[in-house]
Amino acid sequence: MECVRFRHLRVNITISRTTQTQRTIMNTTRALFSVLIISLTAQWNFAQDEEEDHDRLLATVNGVEIHESDVIGNLAGTAGFPDEQREKYIEHALKQAIDNELLYQAGIQEGLDKDPTYLGQLESQKIMAVHQKVEGLATFYEQNIEELSAARDRNAITNEECEDYYEQNQARYRGRSKDRAIRIIRSQLANKRYRDAYAEFFMELVKETTCSVDGQSIPSDVLLESADRSLNMSEVRPSDADPFWVAVLDAANVDLPEPTTLPPGQIDEELKKTLGNITVKIGKDEVMLGDSHQIDSFVLSVQSGRLGPELFYLFKPYIVVQKAVQEGVDKDPAYLEEKEQMSMMTGAGMGGGMGYNKRLLVNLVVQNQGFYKIENYEVTDEEIESYSTEHGHRYERLRQRPNGEERVLKMIKRILKSQKAETAKDDYVTTLRDSGDVQIHE
Incomplete structure (x- = not known):
């Protein structure tokens, strides 16, 4: 297959906004973008199955390289788009990647990478990414359990089952046609069957x-009871504390505090520190x-003494992942491919080739x-009238x-x-x- 090769063309964008030079260079840049976009679209349409490495250099921003994978990594999601729409998508993604790199470099120059706010957000994002990875593997594993897949199939609910349920519960569907009621019932029965199958699984x-706190x-009976309450929607009084919560607090030697006198939503920072140190x-x-x-x-749950299912649901995917890893699903090529696609969605194409940092x-x-x-911007009556x-x-x-009229x-x-x-x-x-060095590679 013939493959389009890019020539290196250097464009220093150091322009004045009010000069003819600006218009000339901007027109040149737009032309280069157009050539580049056409080439990228052709490459996507005709060479996506090639084993050859197509991660070519598209641009440099003050020496930092932007590659093809930074721009078109998520184009799989645009496979059904018309060529013109895909070209606009790529053009936007490349411009966004360049703009974001310029902004990132500006942040480094300002020392914002040492800013406590940034460092705190970065640490939180890293932790969240780990949990999202666990959730992703758990979801993939569950979606490939045959019994669960079969339980999700609405078409497996027979007409007889729907008719029988309707006859026994007509009062619930008063005001709806029978056909509409049957469609609702089919979904309800399928959902219930899936919940039952999932709870058993x-x-x-x-x-x-195995579960432990501080050694x-x-x-396991505690986890089983907590799971039964949460998954089977057992009838639980609001005053009933989740047994998993109680066991974790007991193992960590944390006494339940007296009912809080703090305003609604206000956090007890001392309690937050205590709970934050618990490792499960x-x-x-x-x-x-x-x-x-x-x-x-x-913290709010413990403050109120409610102790609901939130702790159980935090660790639920970790329980599933133990089995998934045991069966080697974390090394399954299909899972690794899905994981890579998700990485592309949160990086190239969606965020202009950026990681979360x-x-x-x-x-x-x-x-x-x-x-x-x-609120810092003013708009004139003329602008409002024109719009x-x-x-x-x-x-x-x-x-x-x-x-x-007022609204x-x-x-x-x-x-x-906003504009x-x-x-x-x-x-x-x-x-x-204008003050930097942006190079486009054709």
């Missing part, structure tokens, strides 16, 4: 699971509660610049409602201010581009 996993074992071990996996993004909800720093740069503090003339027909129905005016003002915020950000990125 999960209970067997729990029986094989003190949590009896499920099989080979250890999780410190303080590392969970749900730590505040855990770059994304967080870029967000911090944008936040510090205050682009999206839209209303062009787009006013969209708001005719809203105008007919109580206070309609439409507020909406238009917000839209115009100015985007323009301010674009102007800032243009300044970074």
